[in-house]
Amino acid sequence: MDKLPQIAVIGGGSWATAIVKMLCNNSPQVHWWIRNASTIEHIKKYNHNPNYLTSVEFNVDKLVLCTDLKEVISRADILIMAVPSAFLKDALSGLTEADFKNKKVFSAIKGIVPEHNLIVGEFFNTEYKIPLENIGVVTGPCHAEEVAMEKLSYLTIASQNVENATYVASQLNCRYIRTTVSDDIFGTEFSAVLKNVFAVASGICHGLGYGDNFQAVLISNAIQEIKRFVDVVHPIDRDIKSSAYLGDLLVTAYSQFSRNRMFGAMVGKGYSVKYAQLEMNMVAEGYYGVKSIHEINKKYGVDMPITDAVYNIIYEKISPAIEMKLLTDRLS
Numbered sequence: 001m002d003k004l005p006q007i008a009v010i011g012g013g014s015w016a017t018a019i020v021k022m023l024c025n026n027s028p029q030v031h032w033w034i035r036n037a038s039t040i041e042h043i044k045k046y047n048h049n050p051n052y053l054t055s056v057e058f059n060v061d062k063l064v065l066c067t068d069l070k071e072v073i074s075r076a077d078i079l080i081m082a083v084p085s086a087f088l089k090d091a092l093s094g095l096t097e098a099d100f101k102n103k104k105v106f107s108a109i110k111g112i113v114p115e116h117n118l119i120v121g122e123f124f125n126t127e128y129k130i131p132l133e134n135i136g137v138v139t140g141p142c143h144a145e146e147v148a149m150e151k152l153s154y155l156t157i158a159s160q161n162v163e164n165a166t167y168v169a170s171q172l173n174c175r176y177i178r179t180t181v182s183d184d185i186f187g188t189e190f191s192a193v194l195k196n197v198f199a200v201a202s203g204i205c206h207g208l209g210y211g212d213n214f215q216a217v218l219i220s221n222a223i224q225e226i227k228r229f230v231d232v233v234h235p236i237d238r239d240i241k242s243s244a245y246l247g248d249l250l251v252t253a254y255s256q257f258s259r260n261r262m263f264g265a266m267v268g269k270g271y272s273v274k275y276a277q278l279e280m281n282m283v284a285e286g287y288y289g290v291k292s293i294h295e296i297n298k299k300y301g302v303d304m305p306i307t308d309a310v311y312n313i314i315y316e317k318i319s320p321a322i323e324m325k326l327l328t329d330r331l332s
Contacts, residue, residue, distance in 0.1 A: 003228060005076075005077035005078050005104075005105045005167065005286070006029065006031060006075060006076045006077050006078070006274065007011055007023060007030060007031065007074065007076060007077070007078045007079075007080065007168075007171060008030075008031035008032070008033060008072050008073065008076035008078070008079050008080070009023070009030065009080045009082060009178070010031070010033045010069065010073075010079055010080065010081045010082060010083055010091070011030070011034075011058075011071070011081065011082030011083040011084075012033075012034035012035060012049070012051070012052070012102050013051075013052050013082065013083075013084070013101055013219045013283075014052040014053055014144040014145070014282075015082045015108055015144045015271040016032075016034075016052075016082035016083075016108075016225050017049045017052045017053045017056055017144065017148075018053060018056075018144035018147040018148060019080055019082060019108060019138070019172070019287075019292060020026060020032055020058065020063070021053075021058070021147060022147065022171075022172045022174060022177055023171055023172065024058060024059055024062050024063075024262040025092075025174040025175075026171045026172075026174065027062070027171055028060055028172070029063075029064060029158070030062055030063055030064070031064045031066070031072050031075050031076050032063055032064065032065050032066070032072075033066060033067070033072040034065060034066075034067065034307065035067060035071050035091070036067070039051060039065050040066075042066045043058065043060065043063070044060055044065065045184065047059075047060055051146075052144075053145065053147055053148040055149075056148045056195050064148050069091065069092070069095065070094070070095060070099060073095070073100070073103065074100055076098070076103070077102075077104060078103070078104045078105075078106065078164075078167075078168065079103055079104070079105045079106065079169075080106045080108055080138060081105060081106070081107050081108060081109055081120060081277060082108045082109060083101075083109065084109065084111065084283040084285065085109050085110075085111025085113050085114065085120060085285060085288060085289075086111070086114055086167065086177070086283065086285075086288045087283075088109065088113055088120065088123070089113060089116075090113055090306055091098075093204070095128075095146050096128075097128050097129050099128075100124070100128040100129075100130055103134070103143060104133075104134045104135075104136070104164050105121075105124050105130055105134065105135055105136070105137040106137065106138050106140040106157070106159070106168055107119075107120035107124075107135075107136070107137050107138065107189065108137075108139075109120055109285075110139065110189075110192040110193060110195075110196060111192075111193060111196070111287055111288060111289055112193055112290055112292035112293070112296075113287040114291065115294050117296055119186070119189045119190060119193065120137075120189065120305050121135040121136075121137065121185050121186070121189055127284045130152065131299070132160055132185070133159070133160045133161040133164075133166070134161065135159065135185060136157060136158055136161075136164055136168060136185060137156075137157070137158040137159070137185050137188045137189045137192070138156075138157055138168070138170045138172070138193075139155070139156050139157060139158065139188045139189070139244055139248060140153075140155065140156070140192070140243075140247065140248040140251060140252075141154060141191045141243055141244075141247035141248040141250065141251040141252075142154065142177075142248075143251060143255055143257040144257075144258070146255040147176070147177070148203045150175070150176040151176060151177070152175060152176050152177075153177055154177075154179070154180070154243055154249070155169070155178070155180075156179070156180050156181075156182050156188060156243060156244035156245070157169040157170055157179055157180070157182070157277065158181070158182040158183065158184055158185045158188045158240075158244070159181075159183065159185060159239070159284055160183055160185060161190065162173070162181060162183065162188070163319055164180070165181045165183075166181055169181055180243070180244075182244060184234075184236060184238050184244075186230070186234035186259065187230040187236070187238050187245070188244045188245070190226075190229065190230050190234070190245065191226050191230060191245045191248065191249070191266075191286070192223070192248060193220075193221060193289045193292075193293065194226050194229065194249075194289070194293065194307070195222075195226070195249040195252045195253070196238045196252060196260045196284070196285045196286035196289050197227075197246050197260075197286045197289050197290045197293060197306070197307055197310055198218075198219065198222040198226075198252075198253055198286075198306060199249055199253045199258050199260035199261045199286060199309050200260050200261070200263060200264035200267075200284065200286040200287070200290065200311075200314075201218060201222070201264060201265065201306050201309065202215060202218060202219065202253040202254070202261050202264060203258075203260065203261035203262060203263060203264020203265035203266075203267070204264040204265070204267055204268035204270065204310070204313065204320050204324060205218060205264075206261070206265050206268060207263070207264065207265040207266065207268020207269040207270075207320070208321055208324055209268065210324070211265060213228065215253075215254075215329075217331050218253075218306070218331065219249065219250065219253050221305075221306060221332070222249060222253070222306055223240060223241075223245070223246050225302075225303075225305070225306055225307065226240065226245060227240040227245075228303060228304070229293075229297070229300070229304065231300045232239075232300050232302050233296075233300065250316050256321060257281060259280060259284050260265050260285065260286040261284045262280060262284075263276050263277070263284035263286065263287065264286070264310075265278060267313065267314070267320060268282070268320050268324075272299035273287070273314055281317065286310070287314060289313055290307060290310045290311050290314060290315075291311065291314075293307055294308070294311045294315075296305065305327055305331070306327065308321045309326070309327045
């Protein structure tokens with residue numbers, strides 16, 4: 001890379017806020033697209049996001065804030081997408097293939113675009129003709145809340161273009177963030193989708209009163225389920241025990257900050273899916289992800305009992321107690 005690439009973060013939520021915080025440690029300028037103009041004015045005046053991770057203070061002199069997505073994209077070389085997958089297509093409405101020409105797109109979304117049943121990288125490759133070598137993934141194990149508190153965290157940056165991944169990793173790496181580079185864009189992204197589904201399962205079981213002993217069995221089976229699926233969808237040599245896969249699953253299934261686990265726990269305690277979503281006031285990607293994985297797996301036929309159980313509870317409205325009891329007979 002001959003010149004210093006300009007980086008833009010697309011999204012105004014917790015993960016976008018955390019990424020901007022990381023980038024500000026290394027980049028002299030960070031472009032940031034936020035839909036709401038009042039949020040931008042608040043950040044400019046008070047140096048923090050009023051809606052997410054409010055303890056994070058920004059050096060606003062480093063931020064170029066804008067509500068015009070087309071303009072933000074035109075200014076940047078590298079785009080880090082952090083819009084919830086369910087709303088991504090709507091956010092990009094009006095943009096064309098020409099807007100993304102020569103852009104490098106990294107997904108920090110950890111979800112599937114539900115209208116297409118495509119992971120985010122595939123969506124940009126298919127809809128906007130971005131070459132796969134210009135697509136990447138930013139994945140955990142990492143919760144935005146701990147980034148805000150500057151607790152030591154680890155990220156995996158995946159791309160088929162090692163130079164692109166290495167540069168993004170260098171911009172996110174700081175005193176409290178360690179980064180590694182991978183070439184497995186499909187495996188890391190599908191794993192990030194599935195870990196949210198399994199966090200929902202973990203929460204449901206917690207809400208039903210299952211203990212730590214069962215949770216250990218559940219998550220042990222979950223990582224095997226991830227391996228079976230990603231090995232069929234994109235068969236390459238990968239270590240499923242590494243942080244990008246197993247680590248990300250563990251932190252999402254067990255952490256107090258996991259919105260997917262929180263969502264599942266409410267469902268397990270008897271709240272309706274609709275009520276749980278409204279009460280949380282946050283997006284649980286596992287809700288959308290499980291339906292998309294269920295649809296995708298009709299093509300592959302991978303044995304996925306935990307995914308099937310979550311789908312049956314969320315979308316077929318089968319009793320969580322009954323469905324999880326049936327699941328216990330299939331785990332080992």
